[in-house]
Amino acid sequence: MAEPVDAATFLDACRxxxxxxxxxxxxxxVLIVVEGIVPGRAPADPGAIDALVAAAEAHARALLAQLPVTELPHIAAWREAYQAFGAKPQRTRNSLEALTRRAQSGLPRVNPLTDIYNAISVLHQIPLGGEDLLAYQGPAQLVRATGDEPFDAIANGEATVEYPEPGEVIWRDNAGVTCRRWNWRQGRRTALTEQTTSALFICDSLAPMSAAALAAAADALTAALRGFGPDVRATRRVVTA
Structure with a gap:
């Protein structure tokens, strides 16, 4: 069984x-640790997640009726960031772009925690990832890869280990990569499941997103997760470059 993690201590060590x-x-x-999640529990209103997902899908359609997806301001900023470390944004899309494109025809449904953060990502136009905190080994670190960090992935339906390109921006812990290409693809080892009781959420932003808009996205996510147990609590920290 994984050892409990002190939220404040964990967040203070992230860099x-x-x-x-x-x-x-x-x-x-904004890094958010959410604790007290009751495994398998969904919000008291059974239609709350469906409504949130539907609102995100409608928002994406409205945005894309005005501009091509690549010209939406925050998506365009992330495409530039990907190019800066050598990734091809047309081949490996940042998570916000990938979800916004998919939302036109329907967001993927994975599990309640993931469905909520995907919807908040689209609604607030921000890359947002969620992971099982108890699967972490050490703090979350945003670094440029050396190329020898292991990444637990799924390829063609089979578990495999991949390695990032040298210089690629990755989130990692002491055991290896937790998310490749900044916010492109999360790993299998720390994925959220129906048994998750403590989660780490990472809300990524670049200019032109304001600090107020970033905080609003974090607030919306925290509010949406309060129904997952009577003792759900959230601790957050803002980290910057």
Whole structure:
């Protein structure tokens, strides 16, 4: 059984490497630890998640009726960031772009926790990831990869281990990669499941997203998760480049 994690201690140890600062000095994120989640429990209103997902899908359609997806301001900023560390944004799309594109025809449904953060991502136009905190080994670190960090992935339906490209921006812990290409693909080891009781959520932002808009997205996520247990509590920290 995984050892309990003190939220404040964990968040205080999380860091953004100076090499990422050199790449994008405008980077800002809110890290949120949510504890007290009752496994298998959904919000008291059984239609709340469906309504949130439907609102996100409608919002995406409204946005894309005005601009191409690649010209939406925050998506365009993330495409530039991907190009800066050598990724091809047309082949490996940041998570916000991928979800906004999919939302036109319907967001994927995975599990309640994931469905909520995907919907908040689209509604607030922000890359947002969620992971099982108890699967972490050490703090979350945003760094540029050396290329030898293991990444637990699924390829063609089979579990496999991949490695990032040298210089790629990755989230990692002491055991290896937790998310590749900043916010492109999360790993299998720390994925949220129906048994998750403590979760880490990462809300990523670049200019032109304001600090107020970033905080609003974090607030919306926290509010949406309160129904997952009588003792749900959230601790957050803002990290910057």
């Amino acid at each position: 953004v490497d100076p090499a990422v600062q050199e790449l994008r000095g405008d980077y800002r994120a």
